[in-house]
Amino acid sequence: MRRKTVLGLLAGVGVLAIGFIGGFAANAGGFAASWNKPPPPLLASASADAPVVTRQYDDAQPVTLQLRLGPDRVLQAPRSGRLTSFNCAVGQALDSGKSHLSVDGAPAVSLATKQPPWRDLGSRAAGKDVLDLSRELVRLGYLEATTSANSELLRAAWNELAGARGAAHTWNKTIPFSGVAWLPADGITVTACDVAVGAQVTRGQRLAKLAPALLGAALAEPPPSGDRVLVIGDQEFALTDGAIADKADLARLAALAEVQRALAGNLPVAGTSKLAQPITISVVPPAAVGIAADGAACVIGDATPRPVQVVGSQLGQTLVVFDGAPPTTVTLNPSPSCT
Numbered sequence: 169m170r171r172k173t174v175l176g177l178l179a180g181v182g183v184l185a186i187g188f189i190g191g192f193a194a195n196a197g198g199f200a201a202s203w204n205k206p207p208p209p210l211l212a213s214a215s216a217d218a219p220v221v222t223r224q225y226d227d228a229q230p231v232t233l234q235l236r237l238g239p240d241r242v243l244q245a246p247r248s249g250r251l252t253s254f255n256c257a258v259g260q261a262l263d264s265g266k267s268h269l270s271v272d273g274a275p276a277v278s279l280a281t282k283q284p285p286w287r288d289l290g291s292r293a294a295g296k297d298v299l300d301l302s303r304e305l306v307r308l309g310y311l312e313a314t315t316s317a318n319s320e321l322l323r324a325a326w327n328e329l330a331g332a333r334g335a336a337h338t339w340n341k342t343i344p345f346s347g348v349a350w351l352p353a354d355g356i357t358v359t360a361c362d363v364a365v366g367a368q369v370t371r372g373q374r375l376a377k378l379a380p381a382l383l384g385a386a387l388a389e390p391p392p393s394g395d396r397v398l399v400i401g402d403q404e405f406a407l408t409d410g411a412i413a414d415k416a417d418l419a420r421l422a423a424l425a426e427v428q429r430a431l432a433g434n435l436p437v438a439g440t441s442k443l444a445q446p447i448t449i450s451v452v453p454p455a456a457v458g459i460a461a462d463g464a465a466c467v468i469g470d471a472t473p474r475p476v477q478v479v480g481s482q483l484g485q486t487l488v489v490f491d492g493a494p495p496t497t498v499t500l501n502p503s504p505s506c507t
Contacts, residue, residue, distance in 0.1 A: 216500050218452065218500055219496065220450050220452055220495055220496060222449065225479065227392065228399075228440050228442040229441050230438065230440055231388070232387070233436060234436055235384070235427070236384035237381065237383060237431065237434065240377050240379075241381065242375075242376065242378060243351070243375045243378055244374060245269075245375055246346050246347065246371065247346040247371050249271040249368070250271065250366065251368075251369050253365060254268070254270075254361075254363065254365050255268045257358060258358055258360060260357070261425075262278055263354060263355055264279050264308065265278070265279070265308045266278055267335060269349060269375065271369065274335065276348060279301070279304055279349070282296075282300045283296065287345055288343065288346075289318050289342060292318065293318045294316055298318055301322070305326065322343075323338045323343060326338060326343050335347045351378075356378045356379055357428045357431060358379075361375075382427065384412070385421060385437075387407070387411070387441065391441055395443065396444055397441070397442060397443075398412065398441055400421070400426060400437065400440075448489075449488065450489070452488055454486045456498040457476070458502045458505060458506040459504055459506075465477065467488070468498060469490070469494070470495040470496060473506045473507060476488040476489065476490055
């Protein structure tokens with residue numbers, strides 16, 4: 169009885185084994201059949217073309233601007249005496265129309281004029297120095313019109329500014345030269361303070377060293393081809409062969425805080441160079457670009473070979489320019505010569 173049971177179990181195991189093997193063979197055949205089937209319709213209909221996207225392109229690139237500087241400039245004592253106050257710090261900007269120092273307790277007005285004052289302006293004084301003073305008083309809002317001769321209006325304007333700063337007023341219709349501390353430029357930066365409060369100073373003595381004049385500015389590296397502009401902050405400057413050639417642009421550049429700091433420390437200036445007029449470019453996959461027989465880049469656009477100019481690449485995309493209207497699609501992996 170026991171032997172029959174054992175034989176029955178073995179027979180059952182054999183039947184199961186045969187069924188398992190048969191089932192495996194059937195499934196293997198099914199896998200093989202599935203492997204050889206064509207891809208699903210969704211994949212089978214996938215196109216070998218890619219769409220072409222167009223957009224504006226300004227070729228913005230970070231650049232370094234090298235500055236060409238003139239000699240150091242200085243702040244001088246307007247008169248002799250004891251320096252009783254001196255608002256001076258390296259990196260500080262000295263503004264025209266304010267007072268930054270006092271000699272013997274009398275404040276001096278800082279003024280940025282084309283030429284430094286060199287005489288007291290008497291009642292009949294006339295000339296370029298008078299005109300320079302009037303121009304600055306107009307710019308500061310104390311005078312309505314410029315004049316090249318000392319006048320009651322000019323003296324009133326000076327008295328208003330001097331009174332606001334505690335400086336010397338006119339005497340006997342004379343505007344005193346000793347009441348002005350000359351600045352070579354408005355907002356000029358201090359690069360060194362030479363004298364401390366309490367020192368005895370003489371008229372014309374150097375009190376501080378100021379940032380040098382900006383004589384020129386050019387990109388440190390040769391710029392790419394094309395008309396380009398330099399951008400610093402929210403300001404744009406035209407570039408000629410990689411340099412700022414216009415005098416008005418150079419003056420505007422010198423007034424920027426970033427440039428003033430660079431002038432004070434003889435440092436380069438960081439900015440951005442970009443095309444003056446953005447161009448329309450097309451964005452295509454790198455795999456769509458081939459090389460024609462003459463070595464030029466090409467694509468198959470709308471099933472037609474098209475030459476292109478490659479202008480750059482960004483994030484795995486190739487930026488190209490077509491001669492004429494761009495196609496709507498390009499073929500991926502074309503023959504090397506785009507035929």
